[in-house]
Amino acid sequence: MESAILKTENLSAFFGSQCVIKSVNLEFPKNNVTAIMGPSGCGKTTLIRCMNRMHELVPGASTSGKILLNDEDLNAINPILVRRKVGMVFQRPNPFPTMSIYDNVIAGYKLNGIRKKRAEFDRIVEESLKKAALWDEVKNTLHRKGTFLSGGQQQRLCIARALAMNPEAILLDEPTSALDPKATSLIEELIGELEKSITIIIVTHNTAQAARISEYTAFMYLGEMVEFGNTEKLFTVPKHKKTEEYLTGKFG
């Protein structure tokens, strides 16, 4: 296995006193796609929200155990820096409604007050939109509001926005669950392109999607990490009975 960029050691996550993730040990290999799948409410989303310290923003939420980002303790890094290194794309497209497409892409810089030359921003916008496979569709309407785009385009805009910050990893929280099949396949293609240069962790409850796009898959059930391994192996010869039952549609 390649070197791991993100690693969890006995990670547990809580909402108040309720434990939603139980002692998870995982290693996310660099520049690969890792899918986290499992039935609703199994803690997949909470798990990735721990990875960029978004989980702790919920009132009453807490974690125990350790997360390492490039062998550095995540809790020792300022959450603002963590989130610049580990980007996130949400379930529903959420472009900033007051901003143009152009400003949405560089929102991470604009909102943080990071100044750059106009030409530099132009380059970042073009590059990020090209990476997100949206450039050709919007290059003539860069200064229109991002909310005029279709759902699938908005989601790619959100991916471009995350990529513009040059993160080391991006977390995708069911990025296609609000999209139609055509937009979904576009985003899946895009993920295949992106993994050459960036680590992708994707949460999905669509097993077929996990099989299509990921190298590694983690299967979670009731807050526990049931099985983790090479996607092909996990899908063809699952070690655990629960995994097999889930894959064959007995529950979930």
Added chain:
Amino acid sequence: MVDNGVSFRIFKDNLFKWSLVLVSFLATVPLFLILFYVAKNGISSFSWTFITHLPKPPGEAGGGILNGIVGTLLLIGWSSLLSIPLGITLGLYLSEFREGFFSYWVRLCIDVLQGTPSVVIGIVAYAWIVITMGGFSLFSGGVALSLIMVPMIVKATEETLKLIPSALKEASLALGVSYSKTIFKVIIPSGLSGIVTGILLGVARVAGETAPLLFTAFGNPFVNWNPLKPVSALPILIFNYASSPFPEWHQLAWGASLFLVTIVLLLNAVSRVVIRKWKVQF
């Protein structure tokens, strides 16, 4: 037989629909009567002199309401200066921290303040400021009016910001943007139309308030810019002149009423435009 039943039902439906239309129409009648009556009596005093000159002594025709116009604008300025920062901050607090002991009490206090009769607010401002500072003043009038504006701005801000999807806040935080920058650059701009509307309606409300000004701004026959001196305002001017025995002053009071009603209508119209034009689609 069956057919009769159906047509009776259709008749009942229509009757209900038209009675709704009729009642809604009746509700607008008083407004139009007021507008018509004020316009009929006030329009004859409107002239350039009317808005650029001071009132004449009793017995002389003509003169204007410049002191009232300037006074009302200054009072609006002072009360906005005091209430807008406070109102937005409180509204923001209540929308960010929806639960908890302190939020509960703040919200309750704002509701009570909103329900406090304006004359009581005037007396309190009199006791706090006029007595302490030793005289009626523009400043004390501004404070009294800001106490009326604050709850309106708080409510408008809170309700608007509550409607902004939390996904937007998360999108910003996930980009490594700090909480305060997220609030100032994402949340508030997204809710700007609602906040501005609240402010405009608050201004429209206090522009016509009379009671709190009687013990604070007091009135002044001349134009005054000094915050520590008494100042006139359109409602005070109307009150004083309408209750005077001089027909020339009655005429000024009608003209001032029309002027005030026009300002309030304009502010309401502008707030409609703001809602429509600045509305953010999520």
